[in-house]
Amino acid sequence: MALKYRNNDNDLPVPYQEFYHNIRRYIPQNRIFTDIVRRYAYGVDASLYRITPKIVVQVRDITEVSSLIKEAAIQKIPLTFRAAGTSLCGQALTDSVLVVISEGWQSYSIDDDGSRITLQPGIIGSAANLYLKPYSRKIGPDPASIDHAMIGGMAANNASGMCCGTSDNSYKTVEDMKVVFADGSVLDTANAQSRKSWESEHSKLVEELQTMRDEVQSDDKLRELIKHKFKIKNTTGYSLNAFVDYHDPIDILKHLLIGSEGTLALIAEITYRTVLDNKYKASSLMIFPDMNTACLAVMKLYRPLVSAAELLDRVSLRSVEDEPGVPSYIKTLPEQAAALLVEIRAEDNETLYEQIGQVKEKLSDIKVLEPIEFTDVRKEYEQLWKIRAGIFPAVGGIREIGTTVIIEDIAFPKEKLADGVMTLRKCMDEHGYGDGIIYGHALDGNVHFVFTQSFSSKEDKQRYKVFIEDICSFVVGTYNGSLKAEHGTGRNMAPFVEMEWGKKAYKLMKQLKTAFDADDILNPDVIITENGNLFVENIKAMLPTDGIIDKCIECGYCEVNCPSHNLTFSPRQRIATQREITRLTVTGKSPNLLNQFKKAYEYLGEATCAADGLCQLSCPVSINTGDFTKHERSLAATDSAKNTADFITNHFAGVSSFMKFGLTGANAAHSVLGTTAMEYIAKKVRDASGGKIPRWTKWMPKKGATPQQTISENDTQKPKVVYYPSCVTRMMGPSKLDDDKRQVSDVMLSLLKKAGYAVILPDNMDKYCCGMPFESEGFFEAADRMSAELEKLLLGCSNNGEYPILCDTSPCVYRMKKVMGKNLQIYDTVDFIHDFLLPKLNIKKSSETIMLHVTCSSRKMGMFEKFKDVAEACADKVIIPEKVHCCGFAGDKGFKIPELNESALEHLNEAIPAGCKHGYSNSRTCEVGLAAKSGICYQSIAYLVDECAK
Known part of the structure; x- marks a missing residue:
């Protein structure tokens, strides 16, 4: 293939130039990007942040990763690992070296009649479930992004979802893993010889883990704090529960790495214990007069009686009421109404209907606006869940052009859910986010709130800053909840980890980071940061560019279907690059840079776009980037x-x-x-x-x-x-x-x-x-x-x-x-x-x-x-x-x-x-x-x- 673009390392700082030339000895040049356009295209994930890396490297195996990390350690150059880039909190972004781990990391094996599955990090979550389908099993984590998110990110963020709760997430179902550490060493926890060799060579780290374990175990107050924090969903900071739940240093290590967001080591392979995928299912969309009543209802439900209970406020219902398949009565609901979407799963039909009866009995004294009825017809209950899945995209689709869609993720102790949600609604209204949506996995006390925000002025940024600070204050101070339930800490909550956990626990987390990564080369500023303003820095600009693509929320769901995403650009990268071209055109400050972007886009964006429109099928706001490409071709004709x-x-x-x-x-x-x-x-x-x-x-x-x-x-x-x-x-x-x-x-x-x-x-x-x-x-x-x-x-x-x-x-x-x-x-x-x-x-x-x-x-x-x-x-x-x-x-x-x-x-x-x-x-x-x-x-x-x- 004749390259239609080329790297340009002349503008790199000296250590990065040396790093670039050294890694070319074992990584092909066509998988290392130093030109500004491709680097910019990779500097985006599903969060509200944008950061352009200095170098992007696509690695294909564990040997390349190990060598890359060793070189980074020599040069003291930070690395950030990234799989699908569907992260919502900015943890897949860096201004240093971005290491893309997706293509090539596709191997898997299934053992013990489907009860165990070993996966490399580039495998998409739903693909893992497809492999397990013949065994009537599935992996435990079930995030809403499972059709697009990759195993590496799901494990690194301890992603959960609607049904897995705190019992079936990666932390609870991980069995073994292959790990690459900050010194480039590799540990296979399933291999006795590898464990013995690694422990011998890393005795200091092992001793530090044992010391921290003993410190936690001997401190009743700290131990009880940790137990309390993980009774509900919690991905803020590190998984300190590993020191409470396990004694063996390797077991502790494995569970610490879950949710560590690539800041301690890279999970290069993971073995999960799988869970049963029940054949029989039924769902009900329950309508209540207000949010408080809906929350009181969910407080009466529990697993395994129900598998999921999703809370939907009136604003969220209104956002999808015109979509196909939505019951007509939704439009007639009063302004304060709220809903629960409840799913029941069972191994046989008789048990399913027994559980339906029990749910109806438990909610018999709760006021409803419509009779509670369940459907076990697959087409009907799948339609109900499509309604739930369409809420976040619906906000993105109707937002004012130029604003950013922000989704935050908190959890309350279940007994405080009703009060917590009402306080959240009040806080949103007071800060001018009255049209924001509240919904989420109420069975776990986990709620998401979605709102749109312009960051075009200092006042906009200040309003957002104060709002987030107020949210953190009442979630932690009033309700002792989690600032991050399942989306990971990332950049937007790293400044608040100490607020949630307190000085002693946070000190322990900093010790962990130093023990694993003394030179801070693995994803710095994520989870642990000294920058209190990190969450309001590097916010992406969403300039109006073209009516076809302006709705894009840059989630990356399009990439799985795109034929060019491993060659040049994906639809998300095409759109992000076009937005930068618009910004450069509007400001007029960098004509040479603008010309670079336009010239590079001719091949990376336009010529290699198949314009097949498959991206529209997986896009949550139905953008056909192919139509945009055809439109651009018409203008250029x-x-x-x-x-x-x-x-x-x-x-x-x-x-x-x-x-x-x-x-x-x-x-x-x-x-x-x-x-x-x-x-x-x-x-x-x-x-x-x-x-x-x-x-x-x-x-x-x-x-x-x-x-x-x-x-x-x-x-x-x-x-x-x-x-x-x-x-x-x-x-x-x-x-x-x-x-x-x-x-x-x-x-x-x-x-x-x-x-x-x-x-x-x-x-x-x-x-x-x-x-x-x-x-x-x-x-x-x-x-x-x-x-x-x-x-x-x-x-x-x-x-x-x-x-x-x-x-x-x-x-x-x-x-x-x-x-x-x-x-x-x-x-x-x-x-x-x-x-x-x-x-x-x-x-x-x-x-x-x-x-x-x-x-x-x-x-x-x-x-x-x-x-x-x-x-x-x-x-x-x-x-x-x-x-x-x-x-x-x-x-x-x-x-x-x-x-x-x-x-x-x-x-x-x-x-x-x-x-x-x-x-x-x-x-x-x-x-x-x-x-x-x-x-x-x-x-x-x-x-x-x-x-x-x-």
């Missing part, structure tokens, strides 16, 4: 480029013929030269052109074909369907290496004939296109002209929309449904096969194991399950790689920027089982990229169905 687009639309049939001619020539050359010579020559030619000549692959398609009308008199009584082969399949046929040499259209016609359909083919199809290729490049007017002409054609063919229309390429169908869906019944290959053809076909299932790629457009159209159903109806075993989402081919980008396709499919081959020879999808260009990466034949799923339809 020159008159010459627009004229070219217009020429193509006016001469589309001719351009199609030219494309077919080119494919014919390439195929002929391939046949004459052979694969090896053709690959060598094609690469040399592409390199000589500076990447302007598209990449050639041995899976390059031959020319396609346009089918001709074949309807006969015998077809008049058959059901009719309009088949519109996309311009892609009309131009691109099978490749020289594909097993089935038929055109896609031939296969579709065969299938439709077997199912008894009369097929109507539009006339002069080569003139038409849905406009999708033009839209992708930002030529919106050209795209709309093409789609309007196609719509007229299809209206005529379908008898004004009476007959269904089938198109064989999913990205085209996605656009067609978007711009023509009101007037026409438009179906994708998978959709039509699933809904209409399978019931009419005699399928003989293949014994083959096949690969399945569900395209991004299919995912956006909600066809994932249908895709899977069609494949499983035809093959004994279907593999859908969990780490592959969008293939990154993105129309023609797979030819122009092949590194995007290669990066997006980095984990494809590891998912292909031995002996697997075929893969299927529903987009011809995607299939080319998948075949090139995997080395196996990928074709339309229609080929599989036709083969099995005997």
